[in-house]
Each structure stands twice: as structure tokens, then as C-alpha cells.
Amino acid sequence: MPAAVRRLGLAVAASLAGLLLVAGLAMSWFLNRDEVRASVEAQIRAATGFDFVVSGPVNVSVFPTTAVTFEHVGLRGAGAADPALTVDELSANLRLLPLLLRRFEIADLALTRPRIIVKRDTKGGSNWTPLVQRLAQTVKPGAKPDVSFSEIRITDGEISFRNDGSQTVENISDVDLSLAWPSISRSFAATGQFDWRGERIDGSVNVADFVAALAGDRSGLRVRLSGALLKAAFDGAISNGASLMAEGTLTADAPSLRSVFRWLGDTLPEGNGGFGRFALKGRSSVNGGTIALTNANIELDGNTAEGVMSYTSDGRRTLQATLAADALDFTPYASAIKLITSGEHDWNRQPFELYTFSGLDLDMRLSAARVTIGNTRIGRTAIGANLRDGGLTLSIGEAQLYGGLARGSLGVTHTDSSVDVKARVQFVDVDLESCFGELFGFRRLSGRGKLTLALDATGASPFALMQSLDGNIALNSRDGALTGFNVEQLLKRLERRPLSGAGDFRNGRTPFDQLNATVRIEDGLAKIDTMQMDGPNVRLTVSGTASVPSRDFDMKGVASLVPAADAAPSFELPFVLQGPWDDPLLFPDSDSLIRRSNAASPLLDAVRNRSGRDAVKSAIERLTGKSVTTPPPAADAPAPSQN
16 A cells, blocks of 8 residues: 555544544533433333433533443332332443434443342232333334344342242342343343352353244243353243243253252252262253253263153142163262161161251152162162152162062151151062171071061161161061071980080071061060971071160070971970170070989989988989998087987
């Protein structure tokens, strides 16, 4: 470009700048500020449909910036007692070129420290309905726009949502937003940041067809929310006919679900882990106060499940779900409940950490191919969970557990300081060693069988639950063994040599073909009504009690050697079983053994009959194999009476 042309261009630009400067100065002298103010107020009223009330000073600036600034402004709906919006300072920037032609057109609005109140009455109406209706009229096709501004900026604002129907209030503070007003295009967008419940959130909303959305017709919608605790996004469409409806893809993820619940005002049970990493993705459908998810994929603590979900917030909050998973690990959640102390010799006496979801109802059906809870491995499982009014009920449709199947229900109800537990469970064809070991901490019974439990308990700790335990237990077992005792060997030895001593037989096992038992439990004391064990050569019948809180036995019974199934016992021995569950002691009846001994039986009779001196002497000679001589009376002893 030649130098002369550049100099000419600079001269023209300088001339235009000078003209604008002169025009600005001239306008600042001759412009009617009251007329500017009135025009701006009229445009805001026309745009919002609200009464525009100014209780503070008004400043009209023409040069170097062209703006009208109102202080202490309120926007109030017709007939409303309280304003829907109050602003410490509202600035309306004007377009420069129309201003030269004495047309006062707002370019954008800036609201500093606004306080926005959104009220929803019991009928579903809102104090912002006039604004929505006004916008629907002004932005529809063919309508003459009353305003021309395309942006609204909010700085340091506050928003209060009040729902008279649910009696809830939510406050959002430190709001910094930029709203792209649809004066030029049909879309609407809002981007910015705000604080909600102490967390800073970055958010954006984009409505593809704002005109259609205001008319209640279908329009594209994109929402993004991002914070340190939670990220969520929605891509789909929205309409607002008879009720709000939306369809699209919903995604959410959080590093800690426990932190999200705490942030939302709920509390999850504390423990050594669980309720950590969370992710959700699914096809969502919103209809009024109900959100439904189909093709949902949920991840929690490494567990992944797929299915359908729905959430309803009309009145009470209700969550329903049907989910299926390949493998689930519930170990982190079960770690919060410790029934046995670390030494496994006593029930845990620490009080339960009681939690309740007072406003949430849950109805969930869950199926999995494999389930892990600590050291317990469960196969194919189908369960239902129902939570209502703080009471949780687990329904076990099927669970491949302990090598067999488990069915039944478990109910837990939270009271002021304790929990009520009701268990109705049946274990069919299960391995008794693992079943009794994990349920009761008793590992001296093996075999397969059927176990039926009907138990109720109330308490603030596992130990307190065991103290109040009531109910019934029925056991039918086959092809097993009583480990820790070799009853057959003990009986055969004592049959041959009754006084040889019992010895220690607690390291063997006693096999059985059938074992049947019925137990009644009252206040933690288990009373054995009937218990009979039939083995190849041994029969045991037992009665007595077992204390569940102290985990010990106090029972007695009869052990019999049976040569054949239908034959009479060849040897019977009463016994007593006492001591802790994990290491009880067996005491054979000594009186029975002495009577069985040919040598000691006369001695026992003689002891009971003090006048039988000859019988005692004979018994001693038999035992010792030596002749016993009766010592003569002492010399100074008185002579026996001749009478």
C-alpha cells in the first residue's frame, strides 16, 4: 500500500474519531436525561412484564460510556406484595449509533448484587409467570420486539427457590452469570458459576429454540454442571405442555457418592469403605416430578449393573430400580456391621451407628451371577430391597449360598436408639460347617441339611440383639459328622473298661446318617426340645440349653452304641456337655461307669449303705487284689458293750 494512501486512511479515521468525540460531547450537553431514563424503564417493563420500581438515585452517562444506572431497583408482578427481583445496581448500556438518531436502544444489562426470589405455589404457579408469558409474546415469529438487548450479566447475585407445596427452600449464592438473550437468534444460553450448599459449581444451559420452549413446544436442551463433588450433563429435548417433559441422555459421575449424599443433606452409614467412586449413564425421560432411566449403566465402588430406574419427587422421594450384574462385591458395605469381636469369642458390644433416610423410599430388585461378602461367596442371586419410613426389608428370592439355596426375608426397622430385626430364612441342602460357622460362629458340625430360622430381636448392639433373641430353629441334616469328639471310640473304651478314664476325645469326629433338632429361643436362651443324631454305630439324644449371648452350652444327653439300625443299644452312657461353643467339654456320668464296673459297683452300694462293712471290704479286695485285715481296736479304747 502506498504511503499516501495510508496517510489518507489515518486522516479519515482521525476525522471520524473527532466527529464522534464532538458528537458525544454535544449529546452529553443537549441530551434529555429524563427522556433517556423513561425510555429505558419502558423497555425493561415491556421486556419483563413486571412493574419497575426504583427507590435509589439514577445516573445517566453519555460520554465516554453511554449507560443508565439505577440503584435499589425492584421488579414486582402485577398485584404481588413482594418483588420477584431486587437489585442494588442495574446498568443499561445503550447502543451508540441509534443514540445519535435520538433512539434509545439497550445493548445489554448488568445486574450487580441482585436477589432473585422464585416462588412456586401449591397449584404449580410461579411469581415469574408474567415474565414467561411476556417473553412468549415478544419473541414469537411475526411479533415486533419491544427490546433489542441480547445479553444480561449478573454479578454477585443470590437466588432463592421456595416451594410452598413441599415447604422447601433452596438458596444459591455468589452467582456470576451471563445470559444470551434471544433478541437476535432463536436460542438462549446461560453460562457462569454459583455457590450451592458450600460448593462452587460451573454451569451452562443452552436452549436451541427458545421461542418453542416458551410456547411449551419441543426444543433442544443441553445442560452442564461441574463441581469438585459432582459432574452432570444432559443432552436431549424439552417441552412444557400440561407438565414438564424432557428426553435425552443423562450422565453423572462423582469421586465419592458418600460426599454427594452428605452435600445433598443425607448421610450414608460410615464404615471402612464403600460408597466411593460413582458413575451413571442412561436414556432419561422426565415427566413432571418423575425421572425414568432406561438402558442405565451404574458403577459404584467397582461394581457395575445395568437396568432401569425411576425417581419420583412428588411428596415423598421414591427410587425404584431393576438391575442386573455379572459380579457384585458387598464387602465394603458389610464392614460397617461387625457382629463378632476381633477375637471371635464374644458378640460385639459397640452400639450400632444408626442412620435413616427419613424422606426416601426405595424399591429395588437386583440379580447377579456372583456376589461376594467378605469371605462368603454366593452364586446366582436374586433379591429385593424395600425401604419405607426408615424400615428396610430384604426379600431373598434365591441365593446359591453355602453350597445350597437360601430363601426368605430380613427386616430391619430403626427406632430411637436401637434396631428391630426380623429374620425368616430357610437354607436348603447347605453345607452346615460353613453355614453354622458364619451365622453363629459354631464350626463343630459338618454335613448337608436344611435349616429354618424364624428369629426376632431388638437392641442397640449385636450383643443386645442376642440378649433379646426370640424365635425357633429347625435342623434336618444327613451324612455329616460332629467334629471335635469321637463318641464311638469313647463308648467302646468305656464299655470294656468303665473306670479306665475318659481321656481326651476332642480331636476326633463322630459321623452320623441323620440329625434332627428343634430349638426354641426366649430372651437369648436356646432350649433344645428334641435333638437326636443317628450314626452307623452311635446314637445321641441331647436336651438342655445354650446361651446365645454368652455363647456356651449347658446340656445333657445319652450316647449309645448301636450294633445295627434296629437293634437295642449294647451300651448307654449319660453325659454332660458344658463350656463355650468353640471348645466345649464332655463329662461322662461317673455314677453310671462305677455301676458298670464289676469291681466298683459293690463299693458304690456299700458307700451308700454305711452298715455294709463286709461289702466294702470285699470291694476293696477286688480292686486291689489283696486281702484286707480289719485292725484291732486300740488298747485304750473302751471295751465293746456286752449288751
